[in-house]
Amino acid sequence: MSAIEQLFSLPEYxxxxxxxxxxxxxxxxxxxxxxxxxCLQYKNILNNLNINPETELDNIEAVPYLPVRLFxxxxxxxIPDSEVLKVLISSGTSDQQVSRIALNRDTSLLQVKALASxxxxxxxxKRLPMIIIxxxxxxxxxxxxxxxxxxxxxxxxxxxNHFFALDENMNLKVDExxxxxxxxxxxxxxxxxxxxxxxxxxxxxxxxLNKKADLSSAILIHSGGWKKLLxxxxxxxxxxxxxxxxxxxxKIYNFYGMVEQVGSIFMECEEGFLHTPNFAExxxxxxxxxxxxxxxxxxxxxxxxxxxxxxxxxxxLTEDMGTIIGIDNCRCGRKxxxxxxxxxxPKAELRGCSDTHAETVLSAGS
Amino acid sequence: xxxxxxLPKLMPGIKIEEVLTKEFLSLKPLSPFDKxxxxxxxxxxxxxxxxxxLKGFPELVALAYWLRRSNIxxxxxxxxxxxxxxxxxxxxxxxxxxAPSNVxxxxxxxxxxxxxxxxxxxxxxxxxxxxxxxxxxxxxxxxFSDNKWDQIAARNFVVTYPHEDSINRLVSVHSDVRVMWxxxxxxxxxxxLPSKPTAKDISFADKFSYSIINALLFNESAxxxxxxxxxxxxxxxxxxxxxxxxxxxxxxFTGEKSACxxxxxxxxxxIGNELVRRNKADSIDIAMEKLVYLYESISKSENASPSxxxxxFKPAVLHVNKNEIAKFRESCGGGFFFECFLESxxxxxxxxxxxxxxxAYFGFSKNELxxxxxxxxxxxxxxxxPIGQALNFSSSWDxxxxxxxxxxxxxxxx
Numbered sequence: 001m002s003a004i005e006q007l008f009s010l011p012e013y014x015x016x017x018x019x020x021x022x023x024x025x026x027x028x029x030x031x032x033x034x035x036x037x038x039c040l041q042y043k044n045i046l047n048n049l050n051i052n053p054e055t056e057l058d059n060i061e062a063v064p065y066l067p068v069r070l071f072x073x074x075x076x077x078x079i080p081d082s083e084v085l086k087v088l089i090s091s092g093t094s095d096q097q098v099s100r101i102a103l104n105r106d107t108s109l110l111q112v113k114a115l116a117s118x119x120x121x122x123x124x125x126k127r128l129p130m131i132i133i134x135x136x137x138x139x140x141x142x143x144x145x146x147x148x149x150x151x152x153x154x155x156x157x158x159x160x161n162h163f164f165a166l167d168e169n170m171n172l173k174v175d176e177x178x179x180x181x182x183x184x185x186x187x188x189x190x191x192x193x194x195x196x197x198x199x200x201x202x203x204x205x206x207x208x209l210n211k212k213a214d215l216s217s218a219i220l221i222h223s224g225g226w227k228k229l230l231x232x233x234x235x236x237x238x239x240x241x242x243x244x245x246x247x248x249x250x251k252i253y254n255f256y257g258m259v260e261q262v263g264s265i266f267m268e269c270e271e272g273f274l275h276t277p278n279f280a281e282x283x284x285x286x287x288x289x290x291x292x293x294x295x296x297x298x299x300x301x302x303x304x305x306x307x308x309x310x311x312x313x314x315x316x317l318t319e320d321m322g323t324i325i326g327i328d329n330c331r332c333g334r335k336x337x338x339x340x341x342x343x344x345x346p347k348a349e350l351r352g353c354s355d356t357h358a359e360t361v362l363s364a365g366s
Numbered sequence: 367x368x369x370x371x372x373l374p375k376l377m378p379g380i381k382i383e384e385v386l387t388k389e390f391l392s393l394k395p396l397s398p399f400d401k402x403x404x405x406x407x408x409x410x411x412x413x414x415x416x417x418x419x420l421k422g423f424p425e426l427v428a429l430a431y432w433l434r435r436s437n438i439x440x441x442x443x444x445x446x447x448x449x450x451x452x453x454x455x456x457x458x459x460x461x462x463x464x465a466p467s468n469v470x471x472x473x474x475x476x477x478x479x480x481x482x483x484x485x486x487x488x489x490x491x492x493x494x495x496x497x498x499x500x501x502x503x504x505x506x507x508x509x510f511s512d513n514k515w516d517q518i519a520a521r522n523f524v525v526t527y528p529h530e531d532s533i534n535r536l537v538s539v540h541s542d543v544r545v546m547w548x549x550x551x552x553x554x555x556x557x558x559l560p561s562k563p564t565a566k567d568i569s570f571a572d573k574f575s576y577s578i579i580n581a582l583l584f585n586e587s588a589x590x591x592x593x594x595x596x597x598x599x600x601x602x603x604x605x606x607x608x609x610x611x612x613x614x615x616x617x618x619f620t621g622e623k624s625a626c627x628x629x630x631x632x633x634x635x636x637i638g639n640e641l642v643r644r645n646k647a648d649s650i651d652i653a654m655e656k657l658v659y660l661y662e663s664i665s666k667s668e669n670a671s672p673s674x675x676x677x678x679f680k681p682a683v684l685h686v687n688k689n690e691i692a693k694f695r696e697s698c699g700g701g702f703f704f705e706c707f708l709e710s711x712x713x714x715x716x717x718x719x720x721x722x723x724x725x726a727y728f729g730f731s732k733n734e735l736x737x738x739x740x741x742x743x744x745x746x747x748x749x750x751x752p753i754g755q756a757l758n759f760s761s762s763w764d765x766x767x768x769x770x771x772x773x774x775x776x777x778x779x780x
Contacts, residue, residue: 041665048664048671067658074665287653288678300654319654348651348700 003027004306007278008113012121013334015278017327020336021060024281027306028063028314029056035312038078042066042312060281061292065302065315068260071099079104079310090147090259099259104310110279111263111307112157118267118277119158122253123219129184130159131177133193133202135166147259148194151223154262155192165193165202172205181213188217194224195254198243199234207246216248223255223265227344236272256320256341260313264305266339269332273325276336280305284324284339285317295324298342319345367536369527372491372503374510374519382533385488385523386540393521395457396484398773399442403482406509406518408435413505420505423498425471425605425757432759433478441761442482445769453775457484458566459542461772464556466547467492471502472610475759476545476568476768477522483773486521488537493526535559543772546570568771570764573611573723574695577602577753578711580729581621581629595728596636598754602726604646605757608699611764612724612749612756615697616704617683618714626707634673634683641679641701648678652700656682659698666693676702691717715741722746723764726756 001009003023015023035042036053046053051064070076072090083104090099103111132152139149156162163180165172181189193202198220206213220243229239236254243249256274257265264280276282283292284299293299301322304315322341330338371377371385396403411433420426431437449455461480465473473489480487491499503524510519527533538544538561546553549572557567577599584592603614617633619626640646648656656676664670667690673683682702686694694704708714711734725747727735735750748765751758761768 044668045661045665048667048669067654067661069658070661070665073662076665287648287650290657290675290677300650317657345654346649346651348655348698 007306008117010278012117012278013275013336015335017336020278021281024279024304024306025057025060025063028060028304031306031308031312031314032064034309035078035314039076039312041070041074041076042078060304061283063304063315065304065317066312068099068258068316068318071101071260071311071313072097075100076313077102077311083310087144088147088150088259088262089144101260101262101313102310107307107309107311110309112154114263114277114279114307115154115265116157118265119155119221122221122267123158123188123190127158127160128188128190128219129161129163129180130156130190130192131163131165131180132156132159133165133191133198135168135170136164137168148224150259150262151194151257152192155221159190159192166197170197170201172201174205174209174211177202177206178211178213181215181218185214185217188219189215191215191218191220193222195222195226195239196224196228198222199229199232199239203243203246213247216250218247218249219251219253220249221253221255221267223257226341230343236268258303258316258318260316261303261305261308263307264303266303269330269334269338271330271332273330273332273338273340275330275332275334275338278336279307282322282324282337282339284322287345293324295326298323300345301339301341321345367527367530367533369525369533371523371525373506373522373524375507382525382527382536385525386536389520389523390460390486390488391540393486395459395486396517396521398455398457398483400484402515402517403484404435404438404442406515407433407438407478407481409509409515410506411435413509414502417501417505419501423471423501424601426498426502428758429471429474432475438478438482441479441769445761445767448770449775452778452780454778455483455773456776457486458772458774459485460540461485461487461543461545462537462541463487463489463545464548464552465489465491466549467494471498472759473545473547474502475763476547476772479761479768480543480545480772481518481522483769485543485772487523488541489522489524490534490537491524491526493528531555531559538565541565543568545772566771568766568768570611572721573764574616574719574721575612575614575724575726575756576616576618576722577614577726577728577756578618578620578714578730579629579633579727579753581619581625581707583729584619584629584633585625592632592636593639595753596633596640598752599637599726600640600644600646601754602756603703604701607652608697608701610757612726613699614703614724614726614756616691616694616706618706618708620708620710620713622709623707630685630705630707634681637681638679641681646679646701648676648700653678655698656700656702659702660684663694663704688713688717692719695719695721711738712741714738715745718742718746720746722748724749724751724756726751726753728753 003026007023033053036046084102085105085108086103088101139152165177240252254268255265266274268274281304283302285302286293286299301318301320308314320341321343322339324339327337328335367382368379369382371380411430414420414426414430463473463477538559543566546556546569553569619629660672663684669687671685676682683705685705688706
């Protein structure tokens with residue numbers, strides 16, 4: 001059985017990290033070679049860094065990585081345009097540049113498979129009645145999809161009788177929401193949405209209206225970053241405890257993921273740590289030397305994933321900071337590396353004679 | 367339309383119409399090179415040099431030196447020497463200055479020159495406050511509180527407001543000269559605004575600058591000379607985080623390949639030593655910028671060799687072939703350099719573009735430089751200065767003789 005088949009066939013979070021890293025490495029080596037032969041920019045980078053893709057690497061730290069911002073400024077693609085199935089677009093950040101990730105059939109299928117393996121290990125194999133804390137407008141355009149849309153589409157596979165709880169103006173459809181919860185009170189409901197939107201448009205709205213809903217058997221999965229909530233001094237702990245107080249919602253799982261590596265997401269466990277699934281690994285790098293750091297040390301997060309087949313995104317240096325907490329020994333029982341994310345790398349403000357206008361761009365985008 | 371006035375005194379939320387109509391339009395410009403103007407600039411120089419909280423800003427210290435009476439007088443005198451007997455210098459009237467957002471001190475130079483020729487000045491500074499600008503404005507406010515400077519205070523306003531075309535438009539139609547820092551985008555956004563038919567624009571577009579080193583002469587220099595050159599280069603490159611228009615982004619070595627290789631190795635080693643000596647460590651955001659920029663750059667080239675991964679206390683250097691220079695005409699700043707070897711300065715000639723501003727050199731004679739400028743023949747490059755003087759402001763900047771541009775001449779036939 002090939003490495004990738006083994007990684008997909010073994011139960012999620014069941015592989016000892018040493019073994020997992022070996023399997024990942026053999027697949028990552030294949031991907032490095034593939035992208036080298038099929039993406040000119042990637043080939044240039046490796047050549048100019050004197051990295052020979054034919055060298056069989058013996059440790060995962062040596063797999064070359066790309067800063068994730070490259071996907072915003074360069075066309076990084078390893079397939080001809082005719083094979084592009086869809087293009088994922090990251091949500092715009094303050095610099096207003098967006099990532100464009102071209103997917104082919106292969107990559108797309110692997111993403112679906114990986115996500116299924118991860119999510120079902122949390123919610124079981126049965127499709128659950130599902131509330132999406134978003135508007136259905138987000139997913140209307142299927143060929144060019146925002147990161148938010150891709151997340152919604154991906155997660156909606158695990159639900160049935162989908163209910164989009166927000167209208168196009170981000171207003172909660174309060175009565176329909178209450179009715180939906182009431183209708184399915186005898187079984188678990190899956191709720192999915194972006195962290196900020198759940199807080200702002202669901203929790204705050206119902207709290208303001210002083211309306212309760214019993215979500216004690218529901219499962220909430222959410223993602224999308226903490227920046228806006230931390231601005232309101234809402235931490236993950238506060239988020240969870242408030243949702244528990246208001247809705248009796250106990251099963252709350254955040255996940256860390258990015259449009260550049262859709263599918264191999266890092267789900268939070270009951271202990272509050274993010275876990276690497278079978279198909280992915282994280283490393284932490286020091287910005288002083290760009291060498292890897294040990295568990296317990298805070299640095300820049302590098303994510304490795306065996307899913308990207310259509311673009312050279314199998315090893316990415318993110319612009320997030322984090323710390324590896326441990327490997328194979330989380331109290332939740334899941335094997336593999338587990339970690340926390342502490343925030344974004346601050347954006348450099350290097351502006352010269354030519355930037356009287358940057359300030360307007362920045363304020364418009366944020 | 368409300369603006370915040372920083373100078374001559376703090377006035378938050380004042381109407382721009384009031385500043386323009388009540389304050390400015392009723393005023394007469396001062397005479398060119400009025401004694402009060404010279405005294406004021408020299409007083410400002412002393413004030414900056416004696417302010418303890420400004421000592422940490424080498425750019426401001428450089429500004430203060432430039433503002434010294436002796437320097438100002440010598441600038442005035444050499445300007446006057448150029449004026450034929452049949453011409454009299456007079457102010458243009460109201461000057462509208464748009465300052466760049468981060469190279470805080472640069473607009474002060476063009477302002478000072480405008481003030482010297484007698485213009486009334488309104489200066490729009492960035493909305494992003496920063497320590498350097500705040501301290502400087504505070505020092506100047508203190509000066510303006512002395513009624514000795516009332517005439518200057520009445521004629522010089524530093525203001526800020528959000529980028530709003532309506533305010534820019536209003537100031538524009540009342541201005542006789544617009545001085546636009548801030549690069550191409552700013553210039554283009556102002557060009558579409560109406561201005562007086564008689565108005566003049568002085569625009570500082572996006573620029574690109576180089577250093578050029580004669581490899582053989584560098585290699586033959588004494589160790590002390592090399593380390594001194596590194597100190598000089600440090601000032602050119604690392605002040606303003608390499609983001610001033612005159613900051614070198616490219617370093618060219620000329621000579622035989624082996625000489626260039628030796629010079630390059632030793633030069634960057636010396637720069638590394640200088641970074642250590644000054645304890646110039648990169649913060650994480652700058653380290654990240656440099657790493658990303660390195661990858662972006664090498665993705666575009668089939669043959670570029672980085673000096674390694676960007677590291678603390680090492681300049682980030684990417685060696686590129688001369689036929690690829692045109693691909694790398696931007697920089698992330700923070701100490702990221704492109705490097706290229708040329709056989710001689712002649713090879714630079716076809717590479718020069720209109721955007722090129724400063725060529726800072728080591729190891730070339732006046733004749734060689736004159737020859738080079740003539741061969742380039744206006745295709746680009748406005749200044750050629752020794753390494754270490756790239757950021758030294760001169761009243762001749764970006765190809766403008768600024769005193770001349772900021773004033774008018776009355777031609778008298780007798």
